[in-house]
Amino acid sequence: MTLEFKLPDIGEGVHEGEIVQWLVTEGDVVKEDQPLVEIMTDKVTAEIPSPASGTIAELRGAAGEVIEVGTVIVVIEQSGSGAQSSEKPAEKTASANGKPNTEAKACTAVLNKPAPQSAPVASSGGKVLAAPATRKLARTMGIDLSVVTGSGPRGRITQDDVRSFNTDGGSVTVPAMASVASVSIPNDSRKPFKGIRRKIAEHLSLSKQKAPHFAYVDEVDVTDLVAIRKQLKPIAEAQGTKLTYLPFVMRAVSIALNEFPVLNSTLDEAAGELVYKGAHNLGVAVDTDNGLVVPVVPKVQGQSIFALAHAVKATSEKARKGSLTPADMTGGTFTLTSIGSVGGLFGVPIINYPEVAILGINKISTRPMVVDGAIVARDVMYLSLSCDHRVVDGADAARFVNRVKALLEAPAQLLV
């Protein structure tokens, strides 16, 4: 019997998806639940599992092609007794965005990005050399040990190796540079520009085309904020949360947005109306192996610093593991991007269209400042705000940043 498998509804509001790559070829024997194809929507990349066991009779569509939900993408030839109704796939994939409590957890199984295929550290049985607790730590952090370089004897991976792999942002340790004489100049190479990377490109181009950007930059004396965060950090750690500066900025931004709601608006060009958004749903740009993703922390109004820290931790972990659901990435009203963790004086961010403003959080560094006529060392950070000039004027932007700055310079206000 032949089963025609249609592209299932992957998530709310998704009507089409692009074939990133086929994971099977025609003639392959597949098992039920075996991943067939990687489909990318404008929100996530998902592996679509086979609805049944059988032989792949036909693949409809090539990598790069955009397929509408409900279109037949695979024809599976089933051997007689194993035949199953085609009802099943819809239910299976529905778990990707299913009920929050139970089936949402199932989504990790479906949406996980494939483990990077690279040669494991030499060890008997082809398994990575690491103690059980180290392996568990890697699972918890969502790290594939086969791409971590071990510092121990025979390449043994320690817990420190796993932790530092994570803070390195997942970069694979590069072997020591060969001497200049032996360097060979590689040829130009080409790589398909597709998947999430292409979506990012399209999205950013749209933003720059539609929204005339202007940027506004100011410096903030965060000496007190540094002190308060230092004080709160161990308390947060006791609760299992790493306290960064981001939750403080989120709180300050939310308070300021109450006073300058135009920065939390969006332009409905069709209706010719400016839509003031009720909730402050803050997008938080996260750098992942697959590129930049912007999960949303919803309804931050009135949330405590710790609550925000918990929420940020949860979403960024999901982002790094590649297990974000479409729901995690929709509904943003204002975006924050932490440029400072990498370095630089400040960056000028591009608006996450159709939002109208994005705030860049830059590096904190100790610099000489004049306080009460004397030059003293202070912790200073730049804030860089980009706005859609169709909606926001320079004075609004300046007043908004002034308010955020005032809150961050006297951070006790953020705790009440």
Added chain:
Amino acid sequence: MAKTVKNVVIGAGPGGYVAAIRLAQLGESVLVIDKEPSLGGTCLNWGCIPSKALIHAANTYETMTGDAEEMGITATGVSVDLAKLMAWKDGVVTKLTGGIAGLFKHHKIEHIQGAASFVDKHTLSIAKPDDSTETVTFENAIIATGSSIINLPHLKVDGEVLIDSDAAINLKEVPKHLVLVGGGVIGLELGVFYAKLGAQVTVVEMQPQLLPGMDTDVVNALARSLKKRKNMTVHLNSKVASVDVNNGTATVTVETPKGEETLSADKVLVAIGRKPNTSGLSLEKAGLKADDKGFVATDDQLRTGVPHIFAIGDVTQPPMLAHKASKEGLVAAAVIAGQPERLDVRAMPAAVFTDPEVATVGLTEAQAKEKGYEVTVGQFPFAASGRALTMNESVGFTKIMTDAKTDQLLGVHMVGPHVAELLGEVTLAMEMGATAEDLALTVHMHPTLSETVMEAAEAVHGLAIHSASKPPRKAAKKSAQNLAKV
């Protein structure tokens, strides 16, 4: 009105009860359904625990009537009251199953007695002992229904003469002649037990070795020991063709390589294996299907094809081991609680409580060679262990196999006194990816049986102190040189 629960565990054996407790520890509510009134499953009620109690008692009896004499201890009038022994064994079982009930109470885990079957993906029907049924809807389920004894169509168990292992742990008197159909773990443990109590025991095994699948060296050593027992006979490559029961006596026809043999026995124990308990679950109603042998396939998070239904223990795949079920239960519970946990076991230990005991973890020598390893073997005999001799035990050895290229442990196989207790160290070593050198460099308490692990690890490099035996099966010199480089 259907009862609604967040999580349900079907089966309260070492997989199910452990999963339930872990779920509770992680803040999840859980309902456990088991068809038996007593918790603990096969392991606690009819398997591991009662058989070990009996075996310990038989060892004690054998020491008093045999070994003790040699040490100048003469015991007279020693006898076995089997009924009393069974009662003591039952007491041990009750204590442990009651302990689980206590833990359930402590963790506020609800328990319903009844046979559960699926109605759909989110509903179970429970057939209770009083013939009533209850319906339960759930968000997540763990199938932990374990396994049951396989029966042979031509050897129908009657519970009197033809018995299974459940009956064999509850006999009222020691059989005069016990014929064992199957020389696997369960049969041999019970066979040695009854042999120690005085029964004539004949083992009939179809395969060319006892304990099929286990490392040949240790199995051969065990077979030699069993052969020395005057009241034990082993037929390999043999088959019980028929059993005729007449007036409480069985006439057993055995096909051996030497020809047909007819035995007269008062008990015939059929112990040829176990099969997963999945047939009564109506799996198809939940969208699941067991394979031809009854196993349910899972991924490494123990999820079945239906992502919110998990399966653990004997129902997933062999080996059928209590501790494997428990481990899988822990992983499934963590996954349900939202943790990114996965089953990641590199060493699965197993033991046979015969006399001598057999304990094994990792690859057998045959498997290691099949996988293309260049294998180095280090072996150390208990006859050279001070502690073993002070216990009047000198049978057996510890055998360590390593990958010659990396010195990493591939498998450890032991036969001898209390070797099951020695498995912990080597299992941890294998999980850690340790080398034989790691074991050899670790100071081992003297005098203990564990020193044989260290000595066998030294023997891998040809450096065992207390053994004049041959160098390891690779040239000793080469290994010693390699050691310097490692």
